[in-house]
Amino acid sequence: MEEGGGAPAGSGGRWPWAQRAVYWFDNTLAGGTYVLVGWLVVACLSVVLPVSAVLVWTDGRAPASLSGKLAEVWRSTGQTLRLGGEVGPAPRIALSVLLALVTLLYVSTLVSLITTGISERLLALRRGRSPVLERRHAVVLGWSEQVFTVVSELVRANANQRRAAVAVLADRGKTEMQDALDAKVGPTGRTRLICRSGRLTDPDDLTRVGPATADSVIVLPRDSPSEDGEVVKTLLALRAAVGDDSGVRVVAAVRDDRYRLAATLAAGPDAAVLEIDDITARLVARAARQPGLSLVHQELLDFEGVEFYTVDEPALLGRPFGETLLAHASSCVVGLVRDGGALALNPSPDTVLGPGDRLVVIAEDDDTTVLSDVCAAVDPAVIVDRPPVTARPERILLLGWNRRATRIVTQLARYTPPGSVLDVVADGGKPTAAAVRSAAAEAAPSLAVLLRRGDPTRPETLDGVDAASYDSVIVLGPDHRPGHDEPDDRTLVTLLLLRAIERASGREIPVVTEMTDDRNRVLAPVSAGSDFIVSGKLVGLLMSQISQNRHLAGVFEELFSPDGNGLHLRPAGHYVRPGCETAFATVVESARRRGECAVGYRSAPDRRTGDDHGVRVNPAKTAVRRWTAHDEVIVLAAD
Missing domain, CATH: 3.40.50.720 (NAD(P)-binding Rossmann-like Domain)
Structure with missing residues (x-):
């Protein structure tokens, strides 16, 4: 006996009738399309014929003769199954059935073609293969821990735009990306979020998100330093897709410093390439010596609150930089962008503004930088000379x-x-x-x-x-x-x-x-x-800021540079007399006399309360407060 081929115990060597019927039916279904169609016809007729007969025999208007009733049953069946329902000689019935079958074949084929086309189109959309036809949108290439920070910040930056779009291209499913972004980013307001699937190193796939017509392209770093080579290949593919003469702002990031030069060469001369490990290390070291400094950078890097802008101010043409520090009541001037594009953070107060120069300011928005002289709010009587500071080993x-x-x-x-x-x-x-x-x-x-x-x-x-x-x-x-x-x-x-x-x-x-x-x-x-x-969020914020303003690449490069001007927290008692009540404009003037730009303060009583923990960046210069010996002033100054 074959193994496993015996009849069940107690059955006398025979399978139950119901089980054998099911087994036979399953075998017939394996016969192919024609068998399936045959069973479908049998199933339909087994229901339609009896029901039609019941309807005819219970109808008082039905013919009295058996042949007439059978003709009515056929007519009802034919109409139900769309088989014509003609009565009369056999050839006439056969022709009507033939026409009905041809019509059925045509209609079913047409419906099948339409359904298949719609299904393929929907499948293509779900796969993210269709091109993006947008202009001046933001393109994000890659999928890493920074994607949620970057997209969130771009949505915030576009909050006052009437029509904005962010296109994300990565080697994952469109639905997967869309669901993840919806869950992490939340409502996007006026900004449309578009996800597409493709290989980042294939120029044809890159053109799917329209980088040539985009306002900025952000190439996200990979999750591991060993994958920085993929960032370089992506930048090469991007140049092949948009050409060398494209004016698109490109921002990229790598983790390993060995790939930064290659990434810079691949991205082109106008691109900004960040190095995650270097930026993270510098900020960790600075925050270790100046507690609270990370809160200041957080405030300046996200699009919620204040951030850096570059603005034209023709009315200040020919005036020294030092005078511009008190020329705005609601923004802090911290540097210049020269007509040729050269950046100067915290230049000498005697530096004269020339034609085409732009101011680098910290403000809530670029349209809030309104000229308003606040020199009258300065109280010279409370300004103090900086006391000598003796550095002690740490x-x-x-x-x-x-x-x-x-x-x-x-x-x-x-x-x-x-x-x-x-x-x-x-x-x-x-x-x-x-x-x-x-x-x-x-x-x-x-x-x-x-x-x-x-x-x-x-x-x-x-x-x-x-x-x-x-x-x-x-x-x-x-x-x-x-x-x-x-x-x-x-x-x-x-x-x-x-x-x-x-x-x-x-x-x-x-x-x-x-x-x-x-x-x-x-x-x-x-x-x-x-x-x-x-580190992931920090670099994501930096990339988002630079993608909106190409001049900010130089600003942040100097802020995190070991030799340039950086942000510092210094005792308020080094600028104004402790216990005095005076406006922030007085602190700005005191810092100006030392070649520094005061941009805010940290209130000692508020360090443990509120979301900002006492950090106030770009406060109103005319607002008067009592300054304590434990308060700190945020200044932009040389290390």
């Missing part, structure tokens, strides 16, 4: 190690006073130890770098280093590796331990935390107003 604790840590150490060595010490606590084994030794050699003699082996997520490790005794603490997560925990998971554990140390010691620890996902920032157990550097 002690900084670095918990964790990743590929950006070496850059952070290098930046700290540039800013910290001689004799400063950086203690590194990490458990990466020999590779980490070698990297720390290399960073220590590069930082010497300005900064002494010492390695303490240990796991920053273990309580005994942090208890052994006395974290509360340091001037500031930097928390870094490990580099992301497939199959391992997310870097932010370990960071959150370390922050929990630091929070416990704060409570036990009664001393607030200035903590600067680097994270990869902005959603984890709200989970972090740290004091209000702590510094968070979310």
Whole structure:
């Protein structure tokens, strides 16, 4: 007997009749289209014929003879099944059935063709293969952690536009992208969000989103530094798609500095290429020495609140730059864009504005930069000379190690006073130890770098280093590796331990935390107003700003440069007498006398309250407030 071929037990060697019938029916269905059509006819007739007969035999107007009733049954069946329903001689009935079948074949074929065409069109739309016919829209190429930040900021930037569009091209399904953006970005207002699928390195696929007619093109970085080569290929494909003479603003980002030059050459001379690791390292190092600085950058980088603009001001032609600082009541002047395109942030107060020069301002909108002299609000009597400042050595604790840590150490060595010490606590084994030794050699003699082996997520490790005794603490997560925990998971554990140390010691620890996902920032157990550097969001904000104004590429490059003018938080007592009541215009004038641009302040009483944690960028110059010794002034000045 064949294995598995026996009859069920207790059946006498025979299968049940119902089961055999089902088995036979299933086999007949496997016979193909003709068998399926035959069964469909049988099924229809088995219902239509009996019902038609019942209708005829119960109709009082039906013919009395059997032949007449059968003719009525046929007519009813024919009309129901659209078979003509003719009666009479057999040839006549046969011809009517033939015509009905031809009509049925034609109609069904036509319906099938229309249905297939509509289905293919809908499928093409769902796949995102149709071209985008837009002008002066924004194009986003790629899919990474920055896509949600970039799209959200572009939507905010277009809030006052009557008609705007953002087209996203990535190598994923259109529906998948649309659903993810709808969930993360939310309502887009007047901005239409268009998603298309395609290969980023194929010029034909790139033309699908209309880059040649776009106002700006943003090429997102990949999730791993090893994929920066794909960014370079995408930029090459973009140039092949739009040509070398296109005036489209191109903004791209890479993670590894080895690819920045190649990406810059591939993008063209007018493009802006950002390096994520370098920008992140510089901001982490600065925030470690100036707590609250990340909040200032956050305020200036997003499109909610104030941001940088370039404006024409013909009325100020021929006047020195120093006089422009008090020429606007509702905006802060911080630099110039020369007629030839050269940028000068915080130039000498004696620099004269020439024809074609544009002012770089911080304002809520470019149409709010209205001239209004506020010199009368200045009170020279409360302006003080800057007291001598003696730099003392600093002690900084670095918990964790990743590929950006070496850059952070290098930046700290540039800013910290001689004799400063950086203690590194990490458990990466020999590779980490070698990297720390290399960073220590590069930082010497300005900064002494010492390695303490240990796991920053273990309580005994942090208890052994006395974290509360340091001037500031930097928390870094490990580099992301497939199959391992997310870097932010370990960071959150370390922050929990630091929070416990704060409570036990009664001393607030200035903590600067680097994270990869902005959603984890709200989970972090740290004091209000702590510094968070979310590299993905930071670069997304930068790319969005530059895509709207090409001059801002130079502004941000200098702000994050180790040698240019940067943002600083300095004691308010260095500018005006503590305890006095005076307008912000007085602070601006005091900073001007030192060759600085004052752009805001941080209120000491409000550091733990509100979403801004006391940070006020571009306050009204005529607003009067009482200045305390613990307030800080935000200035743009040389390092």
